[in-house]
Amino acid sequence: DIVTIPSGATNINIKQQSHGSIPHDGHYLAVRRENGDYILNGNFSVSTVEQYIPVLGAVLKYSGSSTTLERLQSFRQLQEPITIQLLSTAGESIPPKVKYTFYIPKTMTFSKPKDKKIAGKLIHPFGVPQWVSGEWSECSKTRSVECKDNAGFYSNHCNKDLRPSDIRPCADLPCPxxxxxxxxxxxxxxxxxxxxxxxxxxxxxxxxxxxxxxxxxxxxxxxxx
Structure with a gap:
């Protein structure tokens, strides 16, 4: 977990900077309710598009995971606690860069997490990322080639020397x-x-x-x- 934001907090701003300023660095923000239900990026699914997530008393604006700066924002007062987590397909090979701020009333007490090192929840404990090739198109022959892990998440850790070709010759006969x-x-x-x-x-x-x-x-x- 990164932090549990208490009920009553306002002006929430959470940022996760992608490694090397490229999208899909293997780290993704996730939001979990007090009852354990995920309302963002849980259960082996990651949202790549911008969306608005309703919570009690407020709405979380999420940038989507396809940006170099993944971000969660809300300005209204929370009426329920939420836990911010980091889902990781990269393990410890790429350290995450997460910053967060929020405001709470003076009458509230809040204890910051003692461990400054953010622990990511590894979402594929076994296997290594592999190249995934799409179907060949009609001539001219092209296809998509993407690096994904066993859970289907984008990754930057495939062996570049093993990358399949995304184009191949076709129509070997001379053109009319x-x-x-x-x-x-x-x-x-x-x-x-x-x-x-x-x-x-x-x-x-x-x-x-x-x-x-x-x-x-x-x-x-x-x-x-």
Whole structure:
């Protein structure tokens, strides 16, 4: 746990700076109610988008985990205690950077956590992150390649030398090409006339195919003055 914020607290501001200023560094803020229920980033799920989380007496604004500065904010007075936790897929290999502030009435007593070192809750105790490849797209062949741990969370600890390729050759046959015919005679014997010629699209076997199969940017002119 990072800290348990007591009922009656206001102006809550919790920040988790990503390691190396990159999103998905393996650390994520989580919020748990007094009864043990998670209302943010618990039970092996992490929210990547901004959202507003209702609690008794207040609303927590969450930045989402896909930002380099993960943040929780609330300005109204809490009417229930909440515990801020750190979920970790990185273990101790990347130390977390968490700061928090909030205000409580002078009449309240609050004891700061004695252990200054933040203990993260490891959410995948076994295995190492692996590269996860998506399906190949239509030609040109591309696919997504992401580093994830066994729980499906993004990670930065995959072996870069083992990263699968995200692009591969396809359509090994030569592309169809334009074939032009001879120019016709000029339409006028004097003044301004036009000449025309036939344009065909031919595949690698010499078969006539649809004009759309050839590169339109390379299509020759079919009419000339």
């Amino acid at each position: 090409i334009w074939q032009i015919g001879p120019w016709s005679s000029c339409s006028q014997t004097c003044g301004h006339g036009e000449r025309q010629r036939g344009i065909l699209c031919i595949d690698y076997a010499g078969k006539i195919v649809k004009l759309e199969d050839c590169d339109p940017a390379k299509m020759p002119e079919s009419v000339s003055e």
